[in-house]
Amino acid sequence: MTDQVLPYGRQTIEDDDIAAVAEALRADFLTTGPTVAAFERAFAETVGAAHAVACSNGTAALHLAMLALDVKPGEVCIAPSITFLATANCARFVGAEVVFADVDPDAGLMTPDTLAEALGRAEGRVRAVLPVHLRGDVAELPALQALAAQAGAVLVEDAPHALGSTMRFGNQAERVGDCRHSAMATFSFHPVKTIATGEGGMVTTGDARLAERLRTLRSHGMVRPAGAEPWWYEMPELGFNYRLPDVLCALGLSQLSKLPRFVERRRALAARYHDRLAPLAPLVRPAARPEWSDPALHLMVALIDFEAAGRTRLQVVEALRERGVGSQVHYIPVHRQPYYRERYGALDLPGAEAWYARCLSLPLYPGMADEDVDRVADALSEALGL
Template sequence: MAQHFLPYGRQSIDESDIEAVVEVLRGDWLTTGPTIDALEAAFCDAVGAAHAVACSNGTTALHLALAAEGVGPGDVCIVPAVTFMATANAAIYCGAEVVFADVDPDTGLMTPNTLADALRRAGGKARAVLPVHLAGQCEALDVMAERAAAAGAVLIEDACHAVGSRWQGQPVGNCTHSRAATFSFHPVKTIAAGEGGMVTTHDAALARRMRVLRSHGIERDPSRHERRAGEPWWHEMQMLGWNYRLSDIQAALALSQLKRLGDFTARRGALAQAYDAALAGTKLPVSPLARTADCEPCLHLYPVRITFEAAGVSRADVMAALAARGVGSQVHYIPVPDQPWYKARHGEQELPGARHYYEHTLSLPLYVGMSDDDPGFVVEMLAEVLGG
């Protein structure tokens, strides 16, 4: 393997991030403390939402949003076939069923037309629609919100890839067209907290339910129950919840990273443009991910579309040859309906857009620590491997 190796994604940690974490470690609160409140307030400011609820990761963010909305047995959630399996799993955790929507073969995104087909297959039981902002892109949120509402469902955005993205000039997460939006702070995402998540919403009651659910369903607010006189320890378990709390240590890192979001977004954009330009100068059977209208993505991933059959080489061989040349890559994602657990539940599904997207996609390195020359180097190595 080459000495200089570019992974497909990597966090960016500087001294300000380290100092923020150390400050919490030297303080009195390691969890359930004031840094959580500060992070939630700052995130509201960043995306223009009224409420933000921090939690332990992007999966628990999805679960909290659906559970607080009351999704349960007998309900159906519409999930695009190309996503990380957590999007579908969150619905199953609530006791609901999943109907998979096909995706655009060039973007990997659920579209208004594939949503309409999935809603038809849901047979009037759709309770929630979960568009996934794959790689940081989103599509036609207004139209999909209208179609969801017409079917009696709410729109809950899986924006775990989309911190820093904008749609129609507004930050993703402002919930103009959705009931809630969920985010991830996993290390390869735009903002890192080690692990961590966030849900934004404009609905105060929904936010309050999520805050109660993230801590075992326990209510401590004396205005919400009859606290017994002289018993300051009193609390009530109002509903069955979970331990989905984020620690102040993680929140300190996320809060520090949030202050760098503008720089992160600009850098990712510049690297994506460098990739686009480098690929435009080749005759390789490779094209950048198709861009959607009205979206200014802060790309979490840089997926390319490769016609492997035209190059006469398999994707596995391409990945191995790139790794030997110092270039990491990954596949995002195996369609969730093809996972054994879901295939046993639903059988074989005819989703041609998802199949085509999966079979021709490879994610190349994209992270803010890359040099200006790295995208050109990656494309040069890709040309060697593909024989271009």
């Protein structure tokens, strides 16, 4: 057992990040102050969006998106089953029903075919489609948007894995978060994500009206009417305390300045993984990458034929841990969760099941050395008895 454990993900916090937080602690504002707006402007510019609205975490970002769209009880939102719980839960927070879409078994992404099948199962008005850019790879947004529009719904991108990812549909280069094909895109700044604020989230949009509603709803639903006394506020509708403090936005600004370096490093590590895992085929292969996607991978997912290897996933996970290599599973299909199984019954989503049966996330973060990738690949080979 080595003393140096490689987790599947880890934040990269450097001296200038610490200095930025210390400076914010000495400033006049700890909560909602000028650094929030500065972080929002910088983020919008980074992803090419017209507007960015900071909030307390990625789940809050999804909830705010549903609230801003006025999704109502009994309406329907469609989410892929391979995602974190929050993608589906955000619909239930506002009383909407969830229809789970299947995914490509090799990429884990909602596809036009799986969305069309899910739309065919939907009962009631479909208000939102929530594709997830799993691992950092980009879903096929133009086709998904077209299907959503035909159903009278809008697209909301769940993009916490994909900050820094780019895509090319036709001859046009695009950035995740620019919202060319969606009403909004949501992000998370949890420590294992591409940039970290501890906890934190962001919603981007091209719609000024939606941006204003997001800002109002993140702060209790309060507005200050023009011409009123300086202390006066009104609450036309219920909102939430989903604000992101200045001190965390200071960390976000510092981290955002390093995004190009973080992205470059993640891509280099991913390329090395592809080279080092190639000899383990066909038992092991990286998750499939769509031709239009150039990801800044958040997760390095290996698809492993455990049955053919004569090993269970648990045996492989434990063998990796003994060699100082952490791993994780992304994700247990959400339609399997007791809450959703009780509400909607058993579902047959073979793509999601095939993905879950094989997936294992290996260490990937900018602080890794090239030799760490070699160590992981060697440890995986040993764990599989190759």
